[in-house]
Amino acid sequence: MYEFAYHRPGSVAEAAKLAGDHTDGKLLAGGQTLLPTMKQRLAGPSDIIDLSRLDDLRGISVKDGVVTIKALTRHAAVATSAEVKAAIPALAELAGMIGDPAVRNKGTIGGSVANNDPAADYPSACLALGATITTNKRAIKADDFFQGMFETALEEGEIITSISFPVPEKANYQKFRNPASRYALVGVFVAKTAGHVRVAVTGAGASGVFRVRDFEAALEANFAPAALDGKSVSASGLNSDIHADAEYRAHLITVMAKRAVAAAG
């Protein structure tokens, strides 16, 4: 690890000011990506702004058909939340599939979404459920938020405070794990909300999470696995690595999407 200056702000405003003042700094939420990269000396931020004292960024509420999860809520809290399980069981299940118990008890939803790792799970839920990402400055639609691998709409000094998910009629997440890392090799989140279907894919795309409009149209006409028969995503633009080439990933997207539709009921 390289040397860095450490800050532990007491408020979101103070955190935002620190982040604005130290543009080579990094916000530390659960640290499940940042800290390993720092330990491997792949990242060397000048400053670490530790958000762990911002207690009002923790918690889950369900109101008017919307599940709101504050940014520092840990994956384990989402996975075990009775409210989330009742409102959007697929979201609780997704949180329970992230990493291992150690990761789930440290990692946070805000950290995951802000990082936008192309193999992370939460971005698919945000996109498929039509979530809204709220920051200290504004509210951003998920469709506008994710802008490519590790790229988001967040600006300097902007901090995610919460994420709101409209409660869908049906939803399911199917994750095909990378056999070594257990990140999503292909993760497909299918949701039907207010009559509209969204299908979001994580892990597969070279530019991160994406929607499959062709699948969405077919499922909107007929929300059944058979609606996807013969449908597939083009392999171009998908990742290829030693675990899965683009052709295999493309195949898995259809398989996982069908299984998600079947499981969503």
Place this chain on the structure above:
Amino acid sequence: MSATGIGASVRRKEDFRFITGKGRYTDDINRHGQAHAFFIRSPHAHATINGIDASAARKMKGVLAVFTGDDLAADKVGGLICGWMIHSKDGSPMKAGAHPALAQGKVRYVGDHVAVVIADTYAIAREAAEKVVVDYDVLPAIVDTATAAATGAPVLHDVAPNNTVYDWKLGDKDATDAAFARAKHVTTLEIVNNRLAPNPMEPRAAVGEYDEGSESFTLYTTSQNPHVARLVLSAFIGIAPEHKLRVVAPDVGGGFGSKIFIYAEETICVWAAKKVRRPVKWTSDRTEAFLSDAHGRDHVTHAQLAMDETGKILGLRVKTTANLGAYLSTFSSAVPTYLYAPLLSGQYNIPAIYAEVDGVYTNTAPVDAYRGAGRPEATFVVERLMEVAAREIGRDPADFRRQNFVTQFPHQTPVIMCYDGGDYPQALDKALELADYANISKRKAESARKGLLRGIGISAYIEACGIAPSAAVGSLGAGVGLWESAEIRVNPVGTVEVLTGSHAHGQGHETTFAQLVSDRLGISIDNVAIIHGDTDKVQMGMGTYGSRSGAVGMSAIVKALDKIEAKAKKVAGHVLEASPDDIEFKDGKFSVKGTDKEIDFASLALQAYIAHKFSGQELEPGLKEGAFYDPTNFTFPAGVHICELEIDPQTGIVTIDKWTAVDDFGNLINPMIVEGQVHGGIAQGIGQALFEGVVYNKDGQLLTASYMDYQMPRAGDLLSYDIAVTNTPCPSNPLGIKGCGEAGAIAAPPAVVNALTDAVGHEDVPMPATPQVLWRAAQRAVLKAAAE
């Protein structure tokens, strides 16, 4: 059988300290004034070094020294060695390129040691290492096993102009050609045995120390054989003579072979301790381990089996290219030769065998022994051939094996080994019954109804363990003898210390060896201490590998116990006023035949030391004996494993449903520990078949340098195994034991691949059979079914 004697499943004595964090591993050892080493490793697979500028690093506060290959050369420190001479077909010796502990002018794999920074802290050493500028000229690299010796391939070592270390043969070519000429059917297979990274839980580590007063060195290191390390560091590398070098291998957290070898890092730590006049410590991180621990396997093989019209095997022909990596590691030359080809007869009566093995250099980490070492590769060849041959000639694979089993013992194979005993049909019958082999077609149909592909695969393995008779291995090129030593020290209060040259790094010797002593002397297991891993305590020993600690190490203890009993009977004769010939020893008591005169073991020990009842001139006081045991043969554990699994052709996900293992290890000392060894071995074997594979890209960059990309077997990937044993006691050692440490890793890979190929209906399933591999393999099965 007593509750703690031979044959009892005694709980492991050492586990309390391990599971409560009280173990003492090399990294737990911190010496006064200790400095830390960080190794600068080559980022290139193949490059010449034009120069190293360490001036900025040397000026940093807290940096003690930066050493390069020039410093080693100036101190006349010898290179790392390979201790087994292999000769090519033409009689020429193998072509061993120099292997300096720090590179001299050239690097040959990513991770090769270029320089070392020694500093007050690890952080400073690492920081300083980034300031060392190495001027490289990058050269083309070769990583591919099959084409390493091809014309035009980049050459690693000038002494080996076509990258060939040796081209070696075993067996009778003419007799084998004649057998193939009269064959009714020939089965041919192209086989790749994938490269594995050993992954012990504890990474390698070393602490070197120099005492100016006594002018002597101490090296604490993660070793499976500290005495061999001392021998090599003294006699070949030249750190110090043996009496001035103590090597301690304390608790060691797994090795699987990778800690047999003598590495650059431990060499540098002990050498540099004198240079900087402070203890020097190094602990590998996991990526360094992937880069620089000796890997295992990596064979490419063309194999053929010849049969007559009845299915009787006539001959076997094998041509293997073995990737030895960039340098020859300590025993690497022997692994694909004498630890491989002599096992190619399997459990079968094969009249003629001819094997050719080419060892090649590539720009990859050195390859050496890894759990099974040569025997898994041989078993994979034999058991894949047996399965495929049976399929090709329309025979049930179990019956085909049974027809060709060796049934008469001793059995001399055409490839060195003389099998001394076994009952192969018994193990097969038991395994088939436990696996419910008779009803597999019903289960396959049931899976097919669910759209899944079910397969079953048999592996009937044999291994040669308890290595090995010293004269025999010497005649084959080994630089050492493979006996073992033991010393029994009986204390005056009757407690016993056993000093053994075997080394425990997870095997449970503190329990099993104590069971043997407790059983023999009739004393509590708690009164027996097993001491190992320190060259200042144990005089000499050959260490632990090749499933030898039971068959060889414990046999040495038996021999020493024989001497203890003989001496104790003499003492008892004096104490009980009888002839030693009339003394009986049973259940911990010495008694005079036909009388009620007796003395217990503890009281006898005291008598031996106070020496009041006999004159020191006619009988020496004390009770301490040592023995060296040299085995008369290898031991031959064998068994049958059966794997049954189900593949989802949509995703390529495979689920192993049932695993049956029937092993003949001879007599068992502790069945629970044996079962644990079998479990671990199967896990590693399944790992090789389904999960694990070291991948270099064509430029020689290691793509699997962490657990993000290298898949280790996890508990959730595995199942509960059905394990049973048969027992034909080993005739060549006093305990009748054969060894169990490697069996699972040897047996499992062909069982899995035979099941996978049965499920998909064709033979094109490479290891590791990851979901992507199996999806493609299953698509062929699905398309074929659709066409039919």
